[in-house]
Amino acid sequence: MLQGLLDQTAARYDVPGAAIAVGHGDELLEAATGVLNRDTGVAATPDSVYQIGSVTKVWTAALVLQLVDDGLIGLDDPVRRHLPEFAVVDAHASETVTVRQLLLHTGGFDGDLFTDTGRGDDALDRFLAHLGGHAQQVTAPGTLYSYCNAGYSVLGALVARLRGGTWESVLRERLIEPLGARHMALFAEEAVLFRASAGHMHAGNTVARPWQMARSQAPAGATTCAAPRDLVRLGQMLLAGGRTQAGERLLSAEAVAAMTSPQLTLPGPAVRGGGRRGLGPELFAWDGEAAYGHDGLTIGQFTMWRVVPAHRLVVAIHANGGAAPGFLDAVLDAVVQRWTGLTVPPRPTPPAGPYAPVPSAYAGRYEYPMARYDVGVSGDGLEVTTTPLGFAAEWDEPVTTHRYVPLDGATFVGTEPVDGRHPMLTFLQDGRYVYGGRVARRIP
Incomplete structure (x- = not known):
């Protein structure tokens, strides 16, 4: 077997x-x-x-x-x-x-x-x-x-x-x-x-x-x-x-x-x-x-x-x-x-719509040593551009843009799978942080 x-x-x-x-x-x-x-x-x-x-x-x-x-x-x-x-x-x-x-x-x-x-x-x-x-x-x-x-x-x-x-x-x-x-x-x-x-x-x-x-x-x-x-x-x-x-x-x-x-x-x-x-x-x-x-x-x-x-x-x-x-x-x-x-x-996979309105407070730039997230509100979802930083950039990881839709509360799920899994992001403390395994803080 x-x-x-x-x-x-x-x-x-x-x-x-x-x-x-x-x-x-x-x-x-x-x-x-x-x-x-x-x-x-x-x-x-x-x-x-x-x-x-x-x-x-x-x-x-x-x-x-x-x-x-x-x-x-x-x-x-x-x-x-x-x-x-x-x-x-x-x-x-x-x-x-x-x-x-x-x-x-x-x-x-x-x-x-x-x-x-x-x-x-x-x-x-x-x-x-x-x-x-x-x-x-x-x-x-x-x-x-x-x-x-x-x-x-x-x-x-x-x-x-x-x-x-x-x-x-x-x-x-x-x-x-x-x-x-x-x-x-x-x-x-x-x-x-x-x-x-x-x-x-x-x-x-x-x-x-x-x-x-x-x-x-x-x-x-x-x-x-x-x-x-x-x-x-x-x-x-x-x-x-x-x-x-x-x-x-x-x-x-x-x-x-x-x-x-x-x-x-x-x-x-x-x-x-x-x-x-x-x-x-x-x-x-x-x-x-x-x-x-x-x-x-x-x-x-x-x-x-x-x-x-x-x-x-x-x-x-x-x-x-x-x-x-x-x-x-x-x-x-x-x-x-x-x-x-x-x-x-x-x-988790993307649920069928319609989706709840996305708080505008989630839009912004977030960063931790391996990646920067540029998050924009687009209709009833998010457009997230991920730019590799630090060691991830040295690995030649590409810059990607994915659409995310609401999944559960402040958690959003990508509409397209990446290597067989749909990525997820959770916003914490009303958008002060975003979590995707690591906590990334909002930056100006």
Whole structure:
């Protein structure tokens, strides 16, 4: 079933290569399709490694919860208590941002600062120094969720400092090796020892260059590579209450509960049964049953990781280009239905009109480090021009204009799908901010 599903869905969404691992109870099923690199033609295999992007954040969160388990930190401690050089531009936020807020993406400062501070072991220390002069405060700490890569880099620096190593050495010692994860790489020189996937970009699926992002963002997801089977191992450890298959305890039951129970509600409507977060993963409800997981994106590489506790199901899916977001949704839906009988709710689509009048207050320009939105009211909808900034501009992402129509309250949905999904924007505080995963503030 898995092989046919991957083959057919990858062809439908023009995905060059993909792999999946399904852990169901004590059973592991795997499949792969296509090629890892369209320039070389190397075939994808189940043990090939892909960049897992922000799924790394779950691993970093687990390292932080280990610090809590060991009594080295408290979740509500100010970060600066343990990492004195932590600072953002706002002095008050620098003093008060907590470990919990970084885990929940509520620190309130700019999160998409992908500054390359070198490949040395001091990369995170140098990134901390950079934040102090560049991470502007968007909202007060603890007030609004806004996805924050920079916050997880800070957490990685915290882990490294308190464990007396690098983030990579601590991750390998305290999670990768105890889990028996044999197909994981944290550096390019490790990845070349495996069949490693290349990302593919835009129409024609050209091979992405550069292959990897900066080490300064490693704890947030810039560098980690894994075969899907090793992401299944992580999920199985959480299902076992923090123990490995060999019985070694890596996390307390309390830490696992904190990671996998609701700690925060996201802005806007729940999507795909989601809308809440634990300390690390996003949380879902499918037909009334709990699930959790995380998605990952690097330069042309995509990962989806999901766990359904009541069915002892862990799913890890990789793709390396094409309309990968739609591909991941389609594969997940089929797998969850097949092994649990549950239905993953579909993503929102534009409702049929007529639509309610659009408040003129929403018109304006909004910005965060990765994009600028120019929003205009047009009849009963919005015309939104998105201009890539910063690292997104370096990826050669195009300027786009899309029409959005009202969906639910202050949330609007794009009338045309992008890579198999209709984008959404939610206006907050009467148009002071707009949220599309990150909070963008209105600018003059």
